Amino acid sequence: MADVISSEIFPDRQLDGTGAKPTMGGGLPVIGYWAEKTLDLKGGLLWKTLLHNSACLSCAWGTGGQKGGFQNEDEENLQRCAKSVEAIASELMEPIPTHFFERYTISELQQLSSMEADRLGRLSFPVIKHAYSDRYERISWDRVYEIVTEAFQKSPERLASYSSGRSSNEAAFLLQLLMRSLGSNNLADCSDLCHSASTVGLNQVFGSGTSMVSLADLKQSDCIVLIGSNAPANHPRLMNELIQLRDRCGKVIVINPLIEVGLVKFASPAYPIKSFLKGSEISSHYMQPISGSDTAVFLGIQKALIENNWVNYDFLQQHAEDWETVVEQVRSLEWSTIIDTCGVSQEELEIAAKMIGTSQKVVFAWAMGVTQHSNAVDNVFSIANTALLTGNAGKEGAGTMPIRGHSNVQGFGSMGVTIRLKEEIMQTLEKLLQRSLSRVQGYDTRALIAASDRSEIDTLLCLGGNLYAANPDHTQAKRALGNIQTVIYISTKPNLGHFHGLAKENTLILPVFARFENPHKTTTESGNNFVRLNDRGESHLNQRQGTDLISEVEFLSVLADRLHGDDVINWRSLQDTKYIRQLIAKTIPDYAKIGEIDDTNQEFTIANRVFHSPTFPTRSGKAKMFVTPLPKLELPTRESFDFPPDIPAIILSLGTGRSYSQHNTVVYKEGDYYRGMPHRNCILMNKTDGDRAGFREHQRVTVKGNAGKMENVEIIYGQIRSGSALMFYPEVNAIFSAPIDERCGTPAFKRVPIAVF
Ligand SMILES: Nc1nc2c(c(=O)[nH]1)N[C@H]1C(S)=C(S)[C@@H](COP(=O)(O)OP(=O)(O)OC[C@H]3O[C@@H](n4cnc5c(=O)[nH]c(N)nc54)[C@H](O)[C@@H]3O)O[C@H]1N2
Ligand SMILES: Nc1nc2c(c(=O)[nH]1)N[C@H]1C(S)=C(S)[C@@H](COP(=O)(O)OP(=O)(O)OC[C@H]3O[C@@H](n4cnc5c(=O)[nH]c(N)nc54)[C@H](O)[C@@H]3O)O[C@H]1N2
Ligand code: SF4
Numbered sequence: 001m002a003d004v005i006s007s008e009i010f011p012d013r014q015l016d017g018t019g020a021k022p023t024m025g026g027g028l029p030v031i032g033y034w035a036e037k038t039l040d041l042k043g044g045l046l047w048k049t050l051l052h053n054s055a056c057l058s059c060a061w062g063t064g065g066q067k068g069g070f071q072n073e074d075e076e077n078l079q080r081c082a083k084s085v086e087a088i089a090s091e092l093m094e095p096i097p098t099h100f101f102e103r104y105t106i107s108e109l110q111q112l113s114s115m116e117a118d119r120l121g122r123l124s125f126p127v128i129k130h131a132y133s134d135r136y137e138r139i140s141w142d143r144v145y146e147i148v149t150e151a152f153q154k155s156p157e158r159l160a161s162y163s164s165g166r167s168s169n170e171a172a173f174l175l176q177l178l179m180r181s182l183g184s185n186n187l188a189d190c191s192d193l194c195h196s197a198s199t200v201g202l203n204q205v206f207g208s209g210t211s212m213v214s215l216a217d218l219k220q221s222d223c224i225v226l227i228g229s230n231a232p233a234n235h236p237r238l239m240n241e242l243i244q245l246r247d248r249c250g251k252v253i254v255i256n257p258l259i260e261v262g263l264v265k266f267a268s269p270a271y272p273i274k275s276f277l278k279g280s281e282i283s284s285h286y287m288q289p290i291s292g293s294d295t296a297v298f299l300g301i302q303k304a305l306i307e308n309n310w311v312n313y314d315f316l317q318q319h320a321e322d323w324e325t326v327v328e329q330v331r332s333l334e335w336s337t338i339i340d341t342c343g344v345s346q347e348e349l350e351i352a353a354k355m356i357g358t359s360q361k362v363v364f365a366w367a368m369g370v371t372q373h374s375n376a377v378d379n380v381f382s383i384a385n386t387a388l389l390t391g392n393a394g395k396e397g398a399g400t401m402p403i404r405g406h407s408n409v410q411g412f413g414s415m416g417v418t419i420r421l422k423e424e425i426m427q428t429l430e431k432l433l434q435r436s437l438s439r440v441q442g443y444d445t446r447a448l449i450a451a452s453d454r455s456e457i458d459t460l461l462c463l464g465g466n467l468y469a470a471n472p473d474h475t476q477a478k479r480a481l482g483n484i485q486t487v488i489y490i491s492t493k494p495n496l497g498h499f500h501g502l503a504k505e506n507t508l509i510l511p512v513f514a515r516f517e518n519p520h521k522t523t524t525e526s527g528n529n530f531v532r533l534n535d536r537g538e539s540h541l542n543q544r545q546g547t548d549l550i551s552e553v554e555f556l557s558v559l560a561d562r563l564h565g566d567d568v569i570n571w572r573s574l575q576d577t578k579y580i581r582q583l584i585a586k587t588i589p590d591y592a593k594i595g596e597i598d599d600t601n602q603e604f605t606i607a608n609r610v611f612h613s614p615t616f617p618t619r620s621g622k623a624k625m626f627v628t629p630l631p632k633l634e635l636p637t638r639e640s641f642d643f644p645p646d647i648p649a650i651i652l653s654l655g656t657g658r659s660y661s662q663h664n665t666v667v668y669k670e671g672d673y674y675r676g677m678p679h680r681n682c683i684l685m686n687k688t689d690g691d692r693a694g695f696r697e698h699q700r701v702t703v704k705g706n707a708g709k710m711e712n713v714e715i716i717y718g719q720i721r722s723g724s725a726l727m728f729y730p731e732v733n734a735i736f737s738a739p740i741d742e743r744c745g746t747p748a749f750k751r752v753p754i755a756v757f
């Protein structure tokens, strides 16, 4: 069946990639991609979209906005990267033909891969799948509103939303206002699977959960510690900052179990002469710890800082609390314990400590290698402790910098789409809505799946994203979603969730405009706390017959109006996003400037996020330090995986993440050129591990997790720490369930025990 639908829809189904291993990141393949996309038939539309005044769709670096598409907030040019083109090209696809859903059954659509689902085209009319039917069918918006309004007439604890960080601040604000006004705090969000540990950890230490470093700060630093980030693929414009830092003789310390070739050397098209031809050196010092041991790495660095007197005790005394217990813990740890836990030598840790301790302005930047662990919050504490021990917080050019994921994921948090809403905002919302709001603890993403699995959710509204495929254990995710009466997917493109994450009664897919197509202005917030203004736009889909899309804001405001009718809020008027911005200015701390943005067109940095002096928004004004226990990293024994005893096998710790050409659960291209992985069914491992188990490179093996297995997986050898391996999500999410760090709810996607045989 898979072959039938695939060959019908994708006659040219083929794999790309040669398996060759490049020696640097960026470079010619990037330019080749630009050329391919901008010169093809859609090139004109693509350029128009690139030049549209709106923030890039892809990552939270926040390129674009009012600066004409190609500038960053410091007005530097040529800052748009190939990932941006990839994301736009996907949204510029033609609409899915009107009769498509009549033609294919769900079981046929379930055979599609992530890439094939995305390539079907843009969603452009609402569809519904009833329990009694085996396919989606077209439905009118009137009927949509009737069904959805009825589905929301349930007890508030049984209503939930999930959201992904591509929608606007205005849609996000409206979503949480609607949910809370109905009495539900079940505002699960993709950040629960992502940087939640950073938000939770940094809030406890500094009283503020976002980056304290602006782009201008980054440009002043003389040392960057980059932890668990594959920036060449996922935040490519950060690479320009690293290149510039090395040019001014600064140091880049990389901490990553895998040598990402682009973190060693990167050829940036933004610097055609100095970088693009030969490549620029990136890492000054590359440490490859055992996966999941970052806290131990930082404890080792802290020990070397203390022993060599590189600690700024004056700073600690004046600006930090509980630093004595942290110093005491570090002193009491034996070097051998630290080294055994992280697998990095004392000498390497001392080199890193010397670079940090003798630099003037150090930025600590991190991504998923830090946050997707069962001790994720400790990882964040250990980084913050290191920054504080050296006085690198609360001054220009230095500080802690979580590198955010989705282009507006941080805006969602600011707008109150979180289960940890600050009481201060709750009270302001109560004033706005003139009613008291529920304080019942809401479900985050994993708790939502668990609650659905217990049949405790009736209605789920998904504002973007792919709840099914983004979660570990697809069997559970499917079962859980299948217990919900009504699931409403508000989406731009079809994805695996639409075909596998089906509700018990009604599943609706509602098509919406992408950011650059909305008939109104919107805003987004970058990971560097910069608010972008996105102009009105037009969709190419409007000119196609039979299409019927709306904006997210229109859908949410009409739904709210239907649910609430005449109310203290004139919900319908919120279709004009200017009014939503007025409400945001009134209710969201430090967002006052958004109230003027319609008149001034002035994008802005959110107040009180970037710290240039060491007074922090904690009760005492000081940063609070936390002792960080060493992680426990034992892997299960061979016997705990149920497979025949006499065959060669090895137990590894699997890090799951993105290939070069995918955006989260959406795959754009099969292979990962930079890691030498020609297709998605590969496992990257160290040759010594392969030799130990009697494997050869390119051999096909089975990979087993605690919830399933993948077969026919090709072994690729690479420069990954022995004992660790890498595979791509969303496919690999089928085979494991992951423990979470209870403090932030994030699954341990980066340390999944597997047996390979
Ligand atoms: N092109 C593109 N851009 C994106 C995305 C995308 O999918 N595609 N996704 C967006 C989103 S939502 C996010 S969250 C970010 C994700 O951006 P990243 O966090 O860069 O992405 P990941 O692929 O999850 O992998 C991060 C790195 O962590 C390393 N790692 C694994 N385990 C460990 C560990 O135990 N310790 C350390 N120190 N490192 C480890 C891996 O080797 C890898 O290099 O990117 C955003 N930008
Ligand atoms: N194993 C493993 N699993 C992971 C991770 C990992 O590293 N390893 N990473 C986790 C992380 S960091 C994240 S953030 C999650 C990502 O999880 P999600 O955010 O849930 O997933 P995405 O793949 O980003 O969602 C893509 C879909 O969003 C919709 N979309 C795109 N643009 C818009 C828009 O403007 N509006 C609307 N309404 N819809 C839109 C499209 O329909 C598209 O198919 O995955 C997590 N899962
Ligand atoms: S770095 Fe991120 S925000 Fe900037 S252009 Fe590339 S994908 Fe877009």
Ligand SMILES: [Mo]
Pocket (backbone or CB within 6 Å): 190, 193, 194, 195, 405, 406
């Ligand atoms: Mo993310």
